[in-house]
Amino acid sequence: METISCMEALHEDPLGFEDYFPSMVDTLGVERFMEELYNGFCLLMDVSVGLITFESLKRNTTLMGLNELRDDELVCMLAEGDLDGDGALNQMEFCSLMFRLSPGLMMEGSQPGDLRVSS
Numbered sequence: 001m002e003t004i005s006c007m008e009a010l011h012e013d014p015l016g017f018e019d020y021f022p023s024m025v026d027t028l029g030v031e032r033f034m035e036e037l038y039n040g041f042c043l044l045m046d047v048s049v050g051l052i053t054f055e056s057l058k059r060n061t062t063l064m065g066l067n068e069l070r071d072d073e074l075v076c077m078l079a080e081g082d083l084d085g086d087g088a089l090n091q092m093e094f095c096s097l098m099f100r101l102s103p104g105l106m107m108e109g110s111q112p113g114d115l116r117v118s119s
């Protein structure tokens, strides 16, 4: 199954999310952590459309020094996170994906739906 191998590839954790996120929540608290997630989204998005696209992801991960991510891993991230099928990630899709990539957070019982930022 393509989806499973995609998630397996992502769970090799190229960005270090698994170690990083639960300790961030502990340190910052959920609200502040969600702001940091939003900042991350802003760093990665294409500002002209307000979405994370393949191009913006590739460009900005390189800028952030994450250029060890291969194109197919970027495609995986987008495919895994894209819930409405438009080929790009909006803020909610990005946050939801980040939570799914962080089993440590999920084990604390947090569901993405509980943490939606109402703005």
Ligand SMILES: [Ca+2]
Pocket (backbone or CB within 6 Å): 081, 082, 083, 084, 085, 086, 087, 088, 089, 090, 093
């Ligand atoms: Ca989408």
